[in-house]
Amino acid sequence: MYKSFRVLGGVLLAAALLASCAGAAGGPGPALDADVIVVGSGLAGHGAVYGALEKGARVLLIEKNDKLGGTSLTSTGTFSAAGTRMQKEKGIVDSVQLHIDDINRIGHGKADQALLRKFAEEAPGVWEWFVDNGLAPNPAGPVIDPVHSPYSVPRTMTPLKNSANEYVRVMAEKAKEKYGERLSALVNTKVVGLLVEKGRVVGVRATSPEGERLYRAKAVILATGGYGSNRDMIKKYSPRYAEYRTVTPPWATGEGIEMAAAAGAALVNMDYLVGYFGGMPKAADHYAIGFGDLTSGFADRWKGEIWVDVNGKRFVNEDDGDEDPRETAIDKIRDGKILIVFDQGILEANGGKTPLRDFDARLAQGYAVKKADTPEALAAAFGINPQGLRETIDAVSAASAQGQADAFGKTSGMAFTKGPYYGVLCYGTIFMTQGGIKVDTQLRALGKDGKPVLGLYAAGESMGTTQWGGHGYAGGTGVAPAIVFGLDAGREAAQFAKTGR
Secondary structure, X not given: OOEOOOEEOOEEOHHHHHHHHOEOOOOOOOOEOOOEEEEOOOHHHHHHHHHHXXXXXXXXXXXXOOOOOHHHHOOOOOEEOOOOHHHHHOOOOOOHHHHHHHHHHHOOOOOOHHHHHHHHHHHHHHHHHHHHOOOOEOOOOOEOOOOOEOOOOOOEEOEOOOOOHHHHHHHHHHHHHHHHHHEEEEOOOEEEEEEEEOOEEEEEEEEEOOEEEEEEOOEEEEXXXXXXXXXXXXXXXXXXXXXXXXXXXXXXXXXXXXXXXXXXXXXXXXXXOOOEEEEOOOOOOOOEOOHHHEOOHHHXXXXXXXXXXXXXXXXXXXXXXXXXXXXXXXXXXXXXXXEEEEEHHHHHHOOOOOOOOOHHHHHHHOOXXXXXXXHHHHHHHHOOOHHHHHHHXXXXXXXXXXXXXXXXXXXXXXXXXXXXXEEEEEEEEEOOOOOEEOEOOOOEEEEOOOOEEEEEXXXXXXXXXXXXXXXXXXXXXXXXXXHHHHHHHHHHHHHHHHHOO
């Protein structure tokens, strides 16, 4: 797909190769390395590259890692769109407006409505383009994604190989086939700042094994992802979520968001994060966890356990089939700290098996999983209020004995009948970040005065997912909007590079 700015013997030959493709800026002034620079090579970045190439731009793609792909290398490929051929072939009646209504329900109406509509209207065409250009869809789709709060109709598709990198593969192949001579790429090159001259963003400052260099263009697109793995940034912008755990990749460090702010762009929704249920740390300072550390199996497969906060009080119907009430409830819990509690009787009622594959190993380790003879002793071991936990267990047992729904509407509760008592410590867990660079429907970064920061565009998680999804996780709205808005940002930036408007 790319002119070869690849690593040779550990050293990038960037300077020499760029000298051969630098062109005039349409008049006096510094030479340009490209019409459009795209920073970040994930879904949004590849979308931006393709969109800009479509509109005739020369594009330079810059990636800080040693290979292209970004978060697409670790993400599944769920893509939601309304009115697709797959839906129609299966008799599923859907519409753009119903998709918008579902996302507003799941996201509590907090999305930017213009951006949400733009995504919902464009998503079906983007999905069909992928299918028409070599993406093999999973024939089981569309489905109602069981991982997130459910849509009203099945509209979530995946590639047959359920990886987000499948979208990158298709875009890369088509870009090489159609526009390869106008695209160059750098890896192992970290953008550390934006070049701003006379109120316009005119390029980037980057470092590589070769040293520091300036790269100039008429427009820059930030597709640098979120900041879920940058704990200092979370403490700075979202301090009440500082104890949350994260499954985001280590390169999700948010520099693009802070660079945009330094260039005058406004940031939005930085005070909000969605905590998925729930991640088990292996130690107090263990913030980066893996998918094997998630305790979501309790919600999906278990009955009878209770979830309590640091006061020993329940906060949600643990067996609710909808993810949204759990995610919303976690937001109100101090530090996102949750203790899952059950006793030997409940363990036996669930067939003697816990949903955690490594339960015994974690119990032996003695940090996230512990047992005790009494509720009070268990609470003390985890720093939970002992009296509060005892009162909660007694109330749950009484409601169960009387066959009544409890205060949260749960009818599947079980009485606690015998020790030992078990506790599983977990925290709200970050899958992506919700705050980012404020943009308009042309994907232009906006300043605090609401006016565009000329020459600067943003797409994907660098925008923060709240701008298109609101306060919640709707299925297929991590992957699909990143691609849709990436394509749009590329087209808009190429148009700006061509006309100055």
